Amino acid sequence: MISPRRSPADTRLRLLAETVLQPAFAGTTPPDWLRRRLAAGLGGVVLFARNTPDAETTAALTAALRAENPEVIVAADEEGGQVTRLESATGSSWPGNAALGHVDDPELTEQVAAELGRFLAEAGIDLDYAPTADVNSDPANPVIGVRSFGADADAVARHTAAFVRGMQGAGVAACAKHFPGHGDTGLDSHHDLPLLDLDLETLHRRELLPFRAAIQAGVRSVMAGHLLVPCLDRDNPASLSRPALTELLREELGFQGLIVTDALEMKAVHRGADIPELAVRAVAAGADAVCVGMQRTDEESLLALRDALVTAVHDGTLDEERLADAAERVHRLAAWRQEARRSVGTGVPRTAAGRAPLGRLVARRALEVHRRPGAALPLGEAPVVVTLAAPAHAALDGPTAWGAAGPLAELRPGTTGLGLTENQVSSEALDRAAAETSRPLVVVVRDAARLAWVGRALHGLLERRPDAMVVELGWPGTDRPGAVHLATRSPSPVAARAAAELLCGSLPD
Incomplete structure (x- = not known):
């Protein structure tokens, strides 16, 4: 039986769609299906602790990924303190944002981020889902806490900017999260949809201040949070909201880098919804990279996401120019990473014992x-x-x-x-x-x-x-x-x- 011939237009759309996906996977070596997708143009992957038992293994893994696609963006959550991937078994070598905010020495924060960035660069990580730019304005919120630089928006803003400068000065792209701010919510978006119920003036004066500082510092990426912000959009969480991502973040705040979603399997948005449909809605709203696979993924589920994006272009749900723009922003980040690594270089020890006692x-x-x-x-x-x-x-x-x-x-x-x-x-x-x-x-x-x-x-x-x-x-x-x-x-x-x-x-x- 002769397979139907794909048109050049469909081939291009498939490539664009795979470029904007950031799946996770199991194991410390790339599975065969992932190698195939990388060779076909998959734009990114996200690593979890199951992939990164130590820095040496991580470095070998990222080299294997890059052998299939030199432009692949390798991302990980390495905040320091409470949230770490490369040191999950032992705990982080750095105390994290709340400790840095309490010391309140932005130069020290920049030094810590630079040291952490060099550690990640040596392990082959290109994009760090950090810093947490949320203001911990409600100390009872269940998801931010010590991940935040503090409860004062001005302090969080200056330390967010310092972290961005340090991390990116080491050749690793920073990612300010969780836009537009997760610190005044009563629910954890891993489990339910939080409500950020405040007026527009308070949002700009408090929650958005650290994101403005990150943008002014040149942050390469911003992560959209899964939270409902009625003053922006009463119907959609920020990660699926055009008013939040395109009108506010892109147009009003002037951010021109990569907008990435938080993991689409989180119950704040998943809750029985079709993940391929969520991917389409996210890209249509303004997201450029779709993070999936927090609970692992496989080739079948990845192709379902790709095909949903292609179908959405065909049926008019997703504008082709929007998909192409998202893919282009992924390519820009890959080009920035390659140039930054050439300028900075690497070479710090991969073991905790070899690092400076910062x-x-x-x-x-x-x-x-x-x-x-x-x-x-x-x-x-x-x-x-x-x-x-x-x-x-x-x-x-x-x-x-x-x-x-x-x-x-x-x-x-x-x-x-x-x-x-x-x-x-x-x-x-x-x-x-x-x-x-x-x-x-x-x-x-x-x-x-x-x-x-x-x-x-x-x-x-x-x-x-x-x-x-x-x-x-x-x-x-x-x-x-x-x-x-x-x-x-x-x-x-x-x-x-x-x-x-x-x-x-x-x-x-």
């Missing part, structure tokens, strides 16, 4: 210490460490380790630890945890002010042991409970180590 410096400077008069510090003997183990954040990708029991045990041999989840907390469990009164008690928490069960368990322990010390590794509340309270604003290993060093009296000057 992350440790930030973590130490970010420590906020509250000490009640008469509180015993440093620890004179090995403590009991109780960790109130909150569930992993939805933006994480794998069981990233967190907590301070490990570094405390290194500094005070004989330290013992106990982890309590929400289901394990009871009056009897708290009694047992606080029973050994001859030894210091250290309680390690994350987001105790936001997570009601963590706050209740913490105060239950402090009622039993008023002398207990508290290490907060998340976004701190307005009070500082405990005989000694340390706020790190980061769950990263470097932040936990800094807290342990201070508690043990071994923090360097």
